[in-house]
Structure formats: C-alpha cells, structure tokens
Amino acid sequence: MLVERRRSVASQATSILAERIRTQLYAPGSRLPSESELAAELGVSRASIRSALGRLAAEGMVLRKQGDGTYVNARLQHIPTTLSGLWDFLGLIERSGRAPAIQVLAQTVRAASEHELEALALEEDEPVFHLRRVFLADDTPAIVADNAIPLALLQQPPELCDGQLPINEFIARYCQTQIAYGIFDIDALLPDGPTQALLRLEDQSPLLRLRQVFYDRQNEPLLCGSSSYNEKLLGLRLVQSWS
Amino acid sequence: MLVERRRSVASQATSILAERIRTQLYAPGSRLPSESELAAELGVSRASIRSALGRLAAEGMVLRKQGDGTYVNARLQHIPTTLSGLWDFLGLIERSGRAPAIQVLAQTVRAASEHELEALALEEDEPVFHLRRVFLADDTPAIVADNAIPLALLQQPPELCDGQLPINEFIARYCQTQIAYGIFDIDALLPDGPTQALLRLEDQSPLLRLRQVFYDRQNEPLLCGSSSYNEKLLGLRLVQSWS
DNA sequence: CAGTGGTCTAGACCACCCA
DNA sequence: GGGTGGTCTAGACCACTGC
Numbered sequence: 001m002l003v004e005r006r007r008s009v010a011s012q013a014t015s016i017l018a019e020r021i022r023t024q025l026y027a028p029g030s031r032l033p034s035e036s037e038l039a040a041e042l043g044v045s046r047a048s049i050r051s052a053l054g055r056l057a058a059e060g061m062v063l064r065k066q067g068d069g070t071y072v073n074a075r076l077q078h079i080p081t082t083l084s085g086l087w088d089f090l091g092l093i094e095r096s097g098r099a100p101a102i103q104v105l106a107q108t109v110r111a112a113s114e115h116e117l118e119a120l121a122l123e124e125d126e127p128v129f130h131l132r133r134v135f136l137a138d139d140t141p142a143i144v145a146d147n148a149i150p151l152a153l154l155q156q157p158p159e160l161c162d163g164q165l166p167i168n169e170f171i172a173r174y175c176q177t178q179i180a181y182g183i184f185d186i187d188a189l190l191p192d193g194p195t196q197a198l199l200r201l202e203d204q205s206p207l208l209r210l211r212q213v214f215y216d217r218q219n220e221p222l223l224c225g226s227s228s229y230n231e232k233l234l235g236l237r238l239v240q241s242w243s
Numbered sequence: 244m245l246v247e248r249r250r251s252v253a254s255q256a257t258s259i260l261a262e263r264i265r266t267q268l269y270a271p272g273s274r275l276p277s278e279s280e281l282a283a284e285l286g287v288s289r290a291s292i293r294s295a296l297g298r299l300a301a302e303g304m305v306l307r308k309q310g311d312g313t314y315v316n317a318r319l320q321h322i323p324t325t326l327s328g329l330w331d332f333l334g335l336i337e338r339s340g341r342a343p344a345i346q347v348l349a350q351t352v353r354a355a356s357e358h359e360l361e362a363l364a365l366e367e368d369e370p371v372f373h374l375r376r377v378f379l380a381d382d383t384p385a386i387v388a389d390n391a392i393p394l395a396l397l398q399q400p401p402e403l404c405d406g407q408l409p410i411n412e413f414i415a416r417y418c419q420t421q422i423a424y425g426i427f428d429i430d431a432l433l434p435d436g437p438t439q440a441l442l443r444l445e446d447q448s449p450l451l452r453l454r455q456v457f458y459d460r461q462n463e464p465l466l467c468g469s470s471s472y473n474e475k476l477l478g479l480r481l482v483q484s485w486s
Numbered sequence: 487c488a489g490t491g492g493t494c495t496a497g498a499c500c501a502c503c504c505a
Numbered sequence: 506g507g508g509t510g511g512t513c514t515a516g517a518c519c520a521c522t523g524c
Contacts, residue, residue, distance in 0.1 A: 009493075010493080034510080046495090047494070050510085053510095064511090068510080069509060071462075075458070180485065183318075183480065183481070186479040187474045188431030206449030206450075207431055217306060219306060231430045235428060239427075241425075242423060251513090252512075253513085277490060278490080288515070289515085290512095310489080310522030310523075311491080
C-alpha cells in the first residue's frame, strides 16, 4: 500500500487520510476507523498512523477524543490555512478560490540598506539581489513582496534567475541551500504611495505587513523581506488546536 | 529523574532541556549531547527525548542537523513567540519585558449580535455573556479584547465570574469544558473612536485585529471575540521552522 | 569509518468513554 | 468490560555528516 521511496510512511499516510476526508469517503462529522484498524489496513505501525493523525489534528481537520474516537471536523471543509502556509502566497490565493499569478516588477542588484546590513549580517557596501514582485489573485494585485538576498549567496548571475519561483524554491535552486526557519514580524500600516498604486487601493485602507528573515541550517541569514497584504481581498485565517 | 505524576515524560524532558538552554548550561551555538546520551542521562527512551527536541526545534530554540547534532540557536535568546502563544496576552506582554495587567471594563449580559448568533450557532434573541477588557503593559493600554460566551454555557451567575482570568482558564472554570481549537482571522483596521480613546492613541495609526472563535472537543462553539492590538507597542513576532 | 539525527516497528500499559 | 486514544519503551535500520 505504502511503497513510494523517499517519502516517509507517516507523510504518505497523512496524504491518504487527508484525501479520504477531502473526498468525503470519511464523511464530515463521522468517526474514522480506530488507529489500530488504520494501521492494519495501510500496513504500517500504529505510531505512523498517530503521526499522520497528529498532523491532521493540528490543522483542525480531525478532532480526537480519548476513549471515544477520531472525528472528521465538519466545520473545516473549506478553511485550510496553517502558519507555515501563511508564506506560501500562491497557495494562499489558490485556496481563496482565485487564480494566482506572479508579476516580477524588479530584479536588480543594489547596495544593502541599513536594515538589511544588520539583518543579513553583511559588511558595509555589500550588494544584495533585490526581487520585487506582485502576487495577483484573478488579475487583481493582492500582495506586494520585496525580498533581498546577499549577492554572494547567488550561484548564478542574477539576470538568469527565474523571479517567478516561490521564494523557498528560489533559494533552493540558486543558493544551493535550504531554509531552516524564519522569524516573522506582523504589523499594520497605511500604504505609501507606490504600494497604494500597485495594489490599486482606492482609499487609504490599512494593510497587513509581514516582515521576515530566513535562515539556513547553519543559522546563516539567507534573505530578508517585507510583504504587504491586501487582507480585504485575501483574508488571513488560521487554525490553532491545543494538545 | 523524571518522577512527577500527571505530566508526560516528554513534557518534563522539554522543560528540563529548555531550562538548561535558558540558563546557558548549554551555551548559545553549542552542540547538545546526542539524543542517546540525553535519553540515558534522563532515564527515558530516545523517542521521548526526540519528542522534546522536536518541540524545541519547532519553536526555533534548537537547530537539528542530520548526521551532525543538535545545536542551541544563538539567535533566539530573546525572541520566544509561538502561534499558540499569540493569544496568551499576559504572556505576550510579559515576554516583551513589561508588567502585564488586566482591566475589566464590562462584564454584562446582552442579546447576541447578528454575527455572534451565527458564529455561536445560537437561537434568535439568545443572550450572551459579554466581557470587555483592556490589557495593560506597564500601565499603558496595549490590547482591547471583547469576548462573548453563550449565557447558557455559564455554570455560574455572570456577576460571580472572575473577569481577570485568562480566557482559557475562564472557560475551564465557569463552563466546565476545554477549548479544543480556534479559528482566527487577522486583519488591519483603523480604530474607531472608543477604541482609539481606550488605547490612548494620538494619531489614527492602524491596529492589528484578531477575531477568534473557539470550539470544544464536541465541536460546539464556546466563544467568539475580537482583540485589537497596538502592535507599535507590543510587536507580533513569530518563529516558523520547517521539517 | 563511527556517530549523529530521521524513520519505523512491535508491544506494553494507562486514562478515558460508552454501552 | 471492551474499545478508544494517550504515552512510553526497546530495538532496529537508514541517511547523512564529519573526520
């Protein structure tokens, strides 16, 4: 049953169960088979099944009741957003039911700003690769994202990089490394002139801003950036479950 | 070594390791003992140690490198906020280095608003218990929080309830149930007059707003509410780590 | 190569819920 | 009491890293 290589058994089990819930093979509100039954059916250990159910429970897709069973959450058929999904702008737009697209506005090399010098631990006057993009939802601008990467990390000439890539894939492809973690600051602000024009905002309605710094496994800064959301358009909805 | 009752071994191990990092017994940037060594030292299985390290890694406190070891994250000495910590306003203020306090502004029973009727799945004209509070950071108002609970859920006369309690303890104490999960919407908005006055805002600077609905294990709505942050004062900082 | 973290299993016991 | 999820253990093998 579970035979793919290179993908963990627990991860495959998660996908299978999520799919069964999505297709309502396990109907909303109904009780799933017990962990032992699922383990036997999929030919894996109960620990692997528990790992899979744990991930689904963390996303709110299922509710577990000790001594009773595991139930499909009937309230969450159309509300999937996790914290890690927050920075996946394309997925965010897609899940809102709109067609996502990326428009690259600028892809340049410039001196690092003061804030970038500190955040990226750079030497004075060290250049960064600056990527400015707009994420469109059904052709309507929804997010403006600016990202700066130390030029020294790029393994390719900047003009050859594909600015359409999601930022984690961009890093993986052109910096030959992986994002281990990120630190995010969320605040609210009134858009400046250019941002207001880019997002085609009529009034001065406030925006959500996400500023982020990503680090690799060696704890070296990879990227810092700032993204402004038109949250009227997208809506940031999270699920948080306890123990 | 690990002898407390009623608290899981993995949870106790998490506390022990977190404490060792906090007190720099494991210095910033240094490598922790291997999982097997920790398991032997604490007298628990490697699985329990891995569970503990997994939680610390999710919060960014340690970085794990396959084939190498687990390292104390030197960058995160003073940046602890997880998604679940976002709704713990007292802790949020405390971690920002200020003295937290709660001021109860209103503790009343009133008819449910239209939005509350739907969110809490109430019958027409059903009353709710409404709690309006301000969270102070060093005596400066930082957050205005409004919460509505179906009156039918309260096991005590509303005037006898202690409005100073954190909302999850309030629910546990007076509704005899527990929050299983919550759905949160984040947006940005300009404060209305009363809010602006309560938070003592001089200009019309935008606020972060968190709207939430909590559910219990039976998937019944427990509470809905809205909290406005003065994020200039507090700052919302999150850590997200991958795989 | 030896040692590390990553994955998985089989089996055990407990706390809890419901009939 | 029987079945469920919650916890924990011991042991195994793998993938990867650094020397």
